[in-house]
Amino acid sequence: MKPRIYLALFIIPLGMIIAAVPQNVTRPYKLTASQMLAVANSSSQFLSPDEVADFLIQKDPNLQLIDVRTPDEFMKFSLPGAINIPLTDLLSDEFKDILDQEIKMNVLYSNGTLQANEAWMITTQLGYKNNYVLQGGLNYWAETIMNPTVPASTNPDEEIAKYDFRKGASMALGGGAESSAPSSSTDTQSAAKPIIKKAGKKKVQGGC
Amino acid sequence: MVKKEQIAKTTKYLNPYLGGVLLGLVLLSAFFVSGRGLGASGAIKSTVITTVDAIASGHAENAKFYKEDAKTHEGSPMKSWLVFEMAGVIVGGFLSGALAGRLKLKVEHSPKITSKRRLAFALAGGVLFGFGSQLGRGCTSGSALTGMAVISMGGFITMACIFGTAFALAYFFRKNWI
Amino acid sequence: MGPLVTYEFISQDTNLLLAFIIGIGFGFVLESSGFSSSRKLAGIFYGYDAVVLKVFFTAAITAMLGLLFFSLFGWIDLELVYVNPTYLYSAIAGGVIMGAGFIMGGYCPGTSFCGASIGKIDAFVFIGGLFLGVLLFAEGYPLWEDFFKAQFMGYPKLSEVLGLSDGIFAFILILMALGMFWVAEWAEKKFPQPEY
Numbered sequence: 001m002k003p004r005i006y007l008a009l010f011i012i013p014l015g016m017i018i019a020a021v022p023q024n025v026t027r028p029y030k031l032t033a034s035q036m037l038a039v040a041n042s043s044s045q046f047l048s049p050d051e052v053a054d055f056l057i058q059k060d061p062n063l064q065l066i067d068v069r070t071p072d073e074f075m076k077f078s079l080p081g082a083i084n085i086p087l088t089d090l091l092s093d094e095f096k097d098i099l100d101q102e103i104k105m106n107v108l109y110s111n112g113t114l115q116a117n118e119a120w121m122i123t124t125q126l127g128y129k130n131n132y133v134l135q136g137g138l139n140y141w142a143e144t145i146m147n148p149t150v151p152a153s154t155n156p157d158e159e160i161a162k163y164d165f166r167k168g169a170s171m172a173l174g175g176g177a178e179s180s181a182p183s184s185s186t187d188t189q190s191a192a193k194p195i196i197k198k199a200g201k202k203k204v205q206g207g208c
Numbered sequence: 209m210v211k212k213e214q215i216a217k218t219t220k221y222l223n224p225y226l227g228g229v230l231l232g233l234v235l236l237s238a239f240f241v242s243g244r245g246l247g248a249s250g251a252i253k254s255t256v257i258t259t260v261d262a263i264a265s266g267h268a269e270n271a272k273f274y275k276e277d278a279k280t281h282e283g284s285p286m287k288s289w290l291v292f293e294m295a296g297v298i299v300g301g302f303l304s305g306a307l308a309g310r311l312k313l314k315v316e317h318s319p320k321i322t323s324k325r326r327l328a329f330a331l332a333g334g335v336l337f338g339f340g341s342q343l344g345r346g347c348t349s350g351s352a353l354t355g356m357a358v359i360s361m362g363g364f365i366t367m368a369c370i371f372g373t374a375f376a377l378a379y380f381f382r383k384n385w386i
Numbered sequence: 387m388g389p390l391v392t393y394e395f396i397s398q399d400t401n402l403l404l405a406f407i408i409g410i411g412f413g414f415v416l417e418s419s420g421f422s423s424s425r426k427l428a429g430i431f432y433g434y435d436a437v438v439l440k441v442f443f444t445a446a447i448t449a450m451l452g453l454l455f456f457s458l459f460g461w462i463d464l465e466l467v468y469v470n471p472t473y474l475y476s477a478i479a480g481g482v483i484m485g486a487g488f489i490m491g492g493y494c495p496g497t498s499f500c501g502a503s504i505g506k507i508d509a510f511v512f513i514g515g516l517f518l519g520v521l522l523f524a525e526g527y528p529l530w531e532d533f534f535k536a537q538f539m540g541y542p543k544l545s546e547v548l549g550l551s552d553g554i555f556a557f558i559l560i561l562m563a564l565g566m567f568w569v570a571e572w573a574e575k576k577f578p579q580p581e582y
Contacts, residue, residue: 003225004571008564011447018454019557219420219581224437225567227419228444234411235445236452240461241396241404243389244468245449246412248495249516256520273527289405294499296409301503303410304417313505316424323508330424330508333491334498334515335522337484341495342523343534344480346470348488349496351477353442355470356559357449359543359552362472369481374489378431381489385428386579 031125045120046135047107049144050162053169056080064104065134068119069111079109079141080173087115090122100128109134109141146170219310235357242289245354248297249341250290253277257285318385329384344369388462413500422500424492424508425581431489433577436570443563450556474537491515 031039039045055063056079065082067074074084085095087110099106100123108116108131116133123131134141143149148166151159221227238245257277261268268274277285285291305311317326341347344366346355352370355363387393391401419441420426429435456462488494493501493512501509523530545555 003223004564004567007225007229007444007567011451011560012564014451014455015447015557015560018451018458018553019551021458021553219423221420221437222415222418224419224440225444227415227437228441229448230415231412231419231441231445232448232452234408234415235449236456237411238405238408239449239453239467240388240456241390241408242401243392243466246408246496248499249520252495252513252516252520253524256517256524260521260524271524271527272531273524287402289402292402292405293409293412294496296406296411297413297416297496297499298503299406300410300413300415301417301422301500302413304414305422305504308418310417310422311504313507315507316501317508318425326508327511329490330492330511331515331518333487333489333493334512334517335487335519336515337487337491337494337512338516338519338521339523340480340483340485340487340519341516342480342520343476343530344484345473345476347484347496348442348494351470351480353446353449356446357453358467358469359450359545359555360470360472361539361542361544361547362477363470364544365472365474365477366481366484369478370485370488373482373485374431375485377486377489382432384490385425385492386432386434 031127036121036125039124040121045117045124045131045133047132048135049141050165050169052079052107052134052141053145053166053173057169057172062103062105064098064106066098066106066108066119067110068108068115073111077138079138082109085119087119090119099123099131100126102129104130106131107134108132110137112137112139145173220308232357235353239357244289245350245357246293247290247346247350247354248294249338249347249350250288251294252338253342254285254288254291261285318383321384326384329381387460388456389466392463392466412496413503416497417500417504421497422504422506422509424497424501424506427494427497428489428492429579430570432579433573434579436567436574439570440567443566447556447560447563450559454552454556469541469543471541472539473535474539476534476536479533487519 052063052065063081065079067078067082067084068087068090069084070086071084074082074086078084083098085098089095090099108119110116110119113133113136116137120131120133136143145166148163148170151163153160222230235245257268257274260274281288302311315323315326317323337347341351344351345362346352346366348367348370351363352367356367390396391398396404416422420437421441426435426437430438453462453464453467457464484494491498491512493509495513495516498509498512498516502513527534543552545552548555550558
């Protein structure tokens with residue numbers, strides 16, 4: 001049989017398969033299930049509100065707060081310096097460079113812990129590093145930082161110290177930003193998009 | 209008129225479809241290993257830059273073209289993927305020619321024209337192609353072949369223009385070939 | 387997971403060594419298919435020898451399918467593979483000038499190296515011409531720099547531009563290529579030329 005016919009018979013089915021298969025798995029999961037389980041069990045991704053407040057007060061430049069709630073909720077209230085990556089848009093290309101990088105510390109937060117943790121699970125499985133979760137989310141933040149409970153005078157010193165810290169933090173942080181930042185959430189994102197130098201996976205230079 | 213039976217293909221080449229599949233696999237391996245496809249004109253560019261730098265390095269430091277290249281390319285311009293690849297092409301071509309007994313120093317030209325004429329056109333064609341490849345950011349290997357494999361729009365456009373123009377001008381140069 | 391060099395399975399120097407080896411494969415296949423002969427290369431434009439069309443398009447669809455399947459199996463990360471940029475004006479102008487160079491010289495850079503490797507003097511001369519052409523471009527660069535950089539459209543994939551998925555585009559291209567092969571075989575029979 002002519003080589004042409006062989007080629008056609010071989011390549012057309014392959015072409016049909018590739019046309020029928022849903023587009024692409026270019027972001028496969030990098031961790032196996034057991035690896036993921038171990039990481040999740042270690043709960044090492046959680047940061048307490050105290051820790052995050054501390055970073056904020058110190059104005060740590062490596063901190064990047066990411067709000068995974070809807071844009072409406074983000075506009076009503078958000079933590080200082082936070083950018084909005086709604087959970088539904090987590091995998092969109094425009095946020096990939098923010099989530100997948102090795103320089104800044106991304107702290108994901110939502111109202112509780114659930115949504116932020118979901119975002120964390122997915123990004124961690126994709127192999128992205130440096131993503132953390134604010135334990136308790138904004139609800140816990142409000143309880144501890146914004147309205148810290150006054151400890152009884154008989155409580156141990158560290159409790160009182162913690163309270164003082166939180167009171168101070170609450171004042172310093174002014175209770176969070178209330179869309180005094182630009183009015184549309186997309187503006188907030190573009191203003192807050194850090195110029196990240198991609199350490200590690202560089203796109204290959206080619207040409208000619 | 210040449211009867212079809214009298215045309216004896218005297219040189220035995222690989223079946224083109226097989227050659228194509230093999231070439232596609234070579235291209236695929238380049239992507240897999242190095243994240244980039246094949247290319248050729250870039251090696252010429254590196255050679256030009258190195259030569260100019262050797263002969264007139266002051267000029268090379270000041271002229272825009274060389275400066276821009278130096279910015280994207282650290283280290284010696286000859287230490288580039290394409291230069292090493294083209295060195296391999298020479299070896300590979302030689303091996304293939306040697307195995308098939310095709311090594312022969314000659315000017316390949318149509319019997320209807322002189323070899324001088326063929327060489328003149330080869331030179332002119334080379335100058336045009338060299339210029340065009342820099343403008344088009346690649347030649348048939350880099351822009352067209354590799355570009356098609358990654359479905360780059362620029363690659364397809366360049367390829368269409370190369371082949372389209374060649375077809376359009378073919379009539380005017382037919383004496384050189386047939 | 388590929389590309390190997392980006393995921394640091396191999397070092398940059400190994401990358402260069404492998405470039406050399408890949409080049410050997412490239413040159414070998416090109417020469418074996420007849421791309422060291424300018425007469426065969428120019429043949430597609432007159433109908434008598436469609437080797438360029440057959441090899442070129444077969445290679446393109448093989449590699450395209452290969453990439454898509456590799457991506458499907460998770461063997462390569464397509465996001466990290468270099469996609470040629472699109473600068474509209476210079477892509478067209480460069481292509482036109484190269485087309486003229488092709489029909490006059492009968493070679494392209496890659497094939498000229500093949501031809502030179504087996505001793506074709508016209509290939510040597512072509513390479514000399516390439517050198518001059520690039521030099522000309524480099525020296526006159528300020529004159530055409532703006533044109534060169536005009537209309538940068540990013541790195542669009544033709545499949546995206548047409549609104550098709552990569553897989554469907556590949557399939558359509560395969561069908562088109564096969565169609566062209568059938569026409570090419572007909573043309574070769576219709577316009578034969580003796581070899582010289």
